[in-house]
Amino acid sequence: MRQRLYAGAALRDLRRAAGLTQRAMAQRLTLSVSYLSQLEGDERPLTGAVLAALARHFPTALAQIEGEVPARRLAALAQALADPAVAPMPPDEVARLAEQSPDLADRLIALHAAKRAADARAALAEEAMTAGAGARLPWEAVRDWFHEAGNYVDPLDRAAEALAGEQGGAGNGEWVDAALRAQGIAIATDQHDDAALARFDGARLTLAAALPAESRRFLIAHRLAALVFAAPIDAIVAAAPLVQDEARRLLATGLANYAAGALLMPYRAFRAEARRVRHDIDRLARRFATSFEQTCHRLSTLQRPSEEGIPFYFCRVDMAGNITKRHSATPLQFARFGGACPLWHVHEAAAIPDRILVQLAETPDGARYVSLAKGLVKPSGQFARSPRRYAVLLGCEARHAPDFVYADAVDRRGAATPIGISCRLCPRVDCDQRAFPPTDRAIAIDPAERRAVPYRVM
Template structure:
């Protein structure tokens, strides 16, 4: 008989490090507050089911404290078993633990198969994108190369993020710190550009002058200053990353360099640990985060999608930006949801409605074809053009998490998460979406035989097998 395991100090330290109350942690672990209190005081041992819940809800944080191969395998198995493909009830923690104990090799193979299936799904989406844009069989465009580089990196660049965090933490919250650091460390003088023909940011290395558009909002101005400081302070790190990436197109080299500097600017303005802790404390309330760190709504959303530091991951989130035509111009996902790789998106996704309704946060509970549910928010934003003759830029940003993380997402509080029919059925792309009863379908699914009946007309003029 296995000896009881008492881990009160470890559980309590984890909860305090994540800035969670006992009620918050108990809710996520699906146990009572009194039970959690007894565990923390070593009044009760840590059962297999609670240990699995800890590994599932806080995978990186808990494993950093209890780094056992068997526990890691149980957590990975729980992740694979949570795929709602079969429709069967999810095995409980004790059943998963028995399976790992009795058939460890078989369970490792099951986890490996799940990982391979996920990679195949990702490859299918890449092929669908190439088919949809007419680039199948052709070399990737420079923009696609850079986007895929960040995607393959998990949208987290440790060397750059850690360096930017050190700089940002040292600068503190003084609004003039960026200007002072540029002047004192690098001899750069910041000037406000007032001419209409000036870019948002322009640096002249010969004179050491940095021109920033004086009409920019304060948070956009700070980002441009942070971009310039990051390029100067972290230039060798950026150069090494670009050299290691070895992009095929020459233009991709410059695009990656700019993308990495933008990444570093966000990490400088929102230092990793401070931002992660505050995000957990306010349950990812974007307006509270942007005020706390002096950034824009979009910048805060984007930064949340990058919190993937090994051993200190944030809540897995997806983020995307969509323009008026439905093109996805930014896309990052730390969740299983990978529709953000596409040039277009499901019309039932709430982000499209948000584009037409600026400065209002919309919420949605959505369900993918395989059954995974996501809570997402979308907000339409407008960037003024500065002149009557030029239209302002209108777009929307979307941020979301899987249903299992809804407890850490303040926007889920007023959604009916339990009702089976409460979720909006969405898909990745019409060309690979299997939903037949969808009035919004733009294209039939690839490779499915069509059935067209001239004597019958539905909203969609065909059916498929």
């Protein structure tokens, strides 16, 4: 029989650490305020339903309340049974299953992990025209490396946070100029040639005059990271399973970019501020003096063990619909090749710069996501060269909506836009926006019937 668990102080500390009032915490856990108050006052024990709710919303913190192994099992089981492909189970039954049948719970967790892995493999195998992983181009190999690393590089992230702390760098990033000069590197501005954003000759970093302040600061941070963290970057590159020299050089550049973001947006300070402002990108960008894209990208990296942020997916799409950056810490995965689903609002955002669009979307497995998209324009610095136009997309599962300010703009109980990974992988049979039939389905063509799509998916 389960021993009654009274953990009022721990529950209260958890709520305060999350910056929530009793009312907000009660809403998060689907409790009444009076019941939560009784729990915090040790007037009532934590029930299986409450533990299951804590496992869903505060999985890492639950271990401090219930114990490491049972808490991790309950959190993982709650996540597995929250999959839309599985019939819903009441929270108290989830908790009872984890407690009374731990072996069965572990098998269900492993099965869910295998399903996630299979979904990811399906996304990576989208294009039969490619010759497999061995034929990956260097930038594809590096992109896949970051994806497989969870878009979080612990040694660099912690080293950057430590250096920023030593420099008092939890503010606007202005300290990186002085820090780079302290390395014996001069910083200059090129008033004539804007083709190269930055050039480094070993003693001088020359930056294009047309760069916005945020881009200029990021390039300085990049050069500082490449110099100060040369040893850990070299070690990570040496251990990476990359066969091409070009891929190794690209990975080193990508790691320096990662560290630059961590220098300008130190992990704990950035995560705490993101939670405080409910992940409002503009407010975060203003606080850390970073660009909209830099801020979105940093939010997608907050996966430090026991200090995770919201699991986000992030991508950048150009005007032709090509995905030039992608990462997902959610069940949603991006197509590795080609464009994204045409129903995603990111395509509309690319044509309408400086306007934030919000979308509630639903994937074929029934999972719902809330995302924002914004079109951005990077000026070229001269009339003869066109500016770069693209859009960024940042989203999370709808269950995180209370912590995502953009979710306030949609009715989460209303109709959602039906999206897929890409047309070749999408099983929907009734989509008028389909560009290609799914690779695993037969099609039927009726010459006597005209539809928006010239075939029916069987």
